Amino acid sequence: MTSRLASRLLNWYRLQGRTLPWRGHPDPYAVWVSEIMLQQTRVEAVIPYFEKWMRLFPTVKELAGASEQDVLNAWEGLGYYSRARNLHKASKIVVEKHGGELPRDLKALRELPGIGRYTVGAIASIAFNMDEPTLDGNLRRVFARLFDVSEAADSPAGEKILWNLTAGHLPRGQAGDYNQALMDLGATICLPRNPRCLLCPLMEICEARANGTQEQRPVLKPRKETPFFTHAAGVMTMNGKVLLAKRPSKGLLGGMWEFPNGRVDGEPAEELESALEAGYQLKVRTGEALVTVQHAYTHFRVMVHAFRCELVNTSANENLKWVKLEEMADYPMGKVDRQIARVLHG
DNA sequence: AACCCGTGGAG
């Protein structure tokens, strides 16, 4: 039994659904890669990365055999780099424990790093045509509006209601199309701001059920305000090489490379030396500022002053490396450090 | 539960 909602939705999807590189792809691996890339990331940003990724790592086995450096390089610019590290880890597990094939078992999928409740439902329904619901930001918004969900949509209580709503309308045998239709609807019609209700295939149902509260849905918890920090970075060049540091594997930009830097509270030029000593066991003499970069991360903003430094002394450190200027592109960096690197390269 | 994790586009 297909609900009226699902029926309207599926008819609309056949006519208005988007054509995307991973849609109709025969390989579950392609669906997997796309779902990881699409976490908190827009379709337009993902497409070029997906196509490059599938050229570099066409199969699970080739991904598993790649170095973390190559994997992070392929991901550079897409953000949330733990996704790349987890996908890489998971590919090795799939090769070792599942014969190189993505398992069709919900529990086995859920245990792979980087695959949570949403991604299990998406892969199971889209790649394996299983009757599984899922809930992402699009479905959350669509159902919160359609059924006047006053509970905070990003709270456990609200999410439980929303999971039940989407599961309750799931059409047997067409869960993949149903889930993707709701995502397309959320991304092109039921927009966060200024929804295009006149083009919506569910307008009639929505008007009947939503009590006119659509513009006030979904209810979301208030955000915390973002702090601001100032950092100083040291640019140390010698014989056509520059000193780079590898970040810890966890946390912000985990496993990526950067110019040695530290947080400063007073005048950057005066504090840089002590900051670098604390973080990198370096002795340096600062010179003139090379470039200043501002950047807004999700949870804080930074201003980074990059200084040319004269190196006096350094202790042994595995995470420090002298890199030829022409080879900086081979070292995965976040946006800020890539910007500094570009200034150096000319 | 609350917090952390990137980047870019839209308004």
Place this chain on the structure above:
DNA sequence: TCTCCAAGGGT
């Protein structure tokens, strides 16, 4: 310029 937030997961 500034705020919002996007096919979430991990801790």
